Amino acid sequence: MNKQNLIIYDFNELFSILIEIKSNLNFNLLNVSKKEFSELKLDNLSSYLIITKKKIQNLENQIVLNNYPLKITKIIEIINIHFLKIKFIQQSDIDLGFYKLNLNSRKIFNDKNELSLTEKEANIIIFLKKSEKPVSIDELQRQVWGHNSKLETHTVETHIYRLRKKISNKFNNHDFIKSTKLGYNIK
Numbered sequence: 001m002n003k004q005n006l007i008i009y010d011f012n013e014l015f016s017i018l019i020e021i022k023s024n025l026n027f028n029l030l031n032v033s034k035k036e037f038s039e040l041k042l043d044n045l046s047s048y049l050i051i052t053k054k055k056i057q058n059l060e061n062q063i064v065l066n067n068y069p070l071k072i073t074k075i076i077e078i079i080n081i082h083f084l085k086i087k088f089i090q091q092s093d094i095d096l097g098f099y100k101l102n103l104n105s106r107k108i109f110n111d112k113n114e115l116s117l118t119e120k121e122a123n124i125i126i127f128l129k130k131s132e133k134p135v136s137i138d139e140l141q142r143q144v145w146g147h148n149s150k151l152e153t154h155t156v157e158t159h160i161y162r163l164r165k166k167i168s169n170k171f172n173n174h175d176f177i178k179s180t181k182l183g184y185n186i187k
Contacts, residue, residue, distance in 0.1 A: 003028050004083045005045050009052040010034050014065070017072060025076070027083060047090065049082050061086060094129065096186065099171070101125055108167070115170040120144070121163050125186065134183035160184060 004027040008015045015031040022029060027049075032040055042048060050062040063082055065075065094101040099110050106122045107114045117125070123144050128135055135143075137156045145155065160177060167176045178185050 004086070005030055005048040006079060007032055007037075007040070007048055007050045009037055009050050009056065009062075011051060011053055011065075014051065014075070021072075027079070047083070047086055049079065049086065051079065094126065096125070096129060098173070099176075101129075110171065113170055115166060117163075117166075120159060121166075124159060124163060128177065128184055128186045131185065134178075134180045134185040136183040139183070 006018075006025075006027045007030045008018070009032055012031070015029065018025065018029055019031075030040075048061060050056065050059065052062060052064055053066055055064050056062060061082070063078060065078075092102055092104045094103065096108070099108050101108045101117075101122065103122070103126075106117045106119060108117060108125070109115070124140065127140065127144050140156045160179075164174075164177050168174050176186065178187060
């Protein structure tokens with residue numbers, strides 16, 4: 001994964017301190033003035049956090065440091081905690097084409113609707129999405145349910161049937177989980 005970027009906004013004193021210990025930091029440093037900030041393209045940065053003395057209106061991912069004095073170790077701790085939160089949020093949504101799956105809430109959603117899933121349903125979708133080829137019933141039993149032998153019941157088929165029905169009813173999508181001779185897949 002790309003390194004995270006700490007943008008130090010109009011805070012030269014902090015930049016001077018952090019640049020001295022840069023080799024011990026696990027993020028990139030960018031020092032920007034007010035003028036440079038307006039030209040900065042935040043969309044081009046994979047992950048960023050802005051640290052400033054005064055809050056910048058209508059901007060996410062920022063830390064305002066205005067309670068002094070602060071130890072540098074405390075500042076770095078605050079920065080690292082914020083980066084962990086950003087990473088957690090970024091990793092919580094899985095792109096499923098027309099939909100996204102939020103792992104924290106176990107909800108699948110698009111621009112118009114959202115649907116709550118069980119933990120097993122979310123695990124089925126994740127496993128099918130990660131697989132590049134159709135997944136057999138036996139493999140789903142082993143990987144999602146943790147069973148090593150064939151079950152007498154139709155557990156996998158029942159879960160897939162119910163999941164398809166839920167998605168079909170909520171999103172009017174009858175082709176989200178495809179079934180082939182080789183198994184199930186999500187395109």
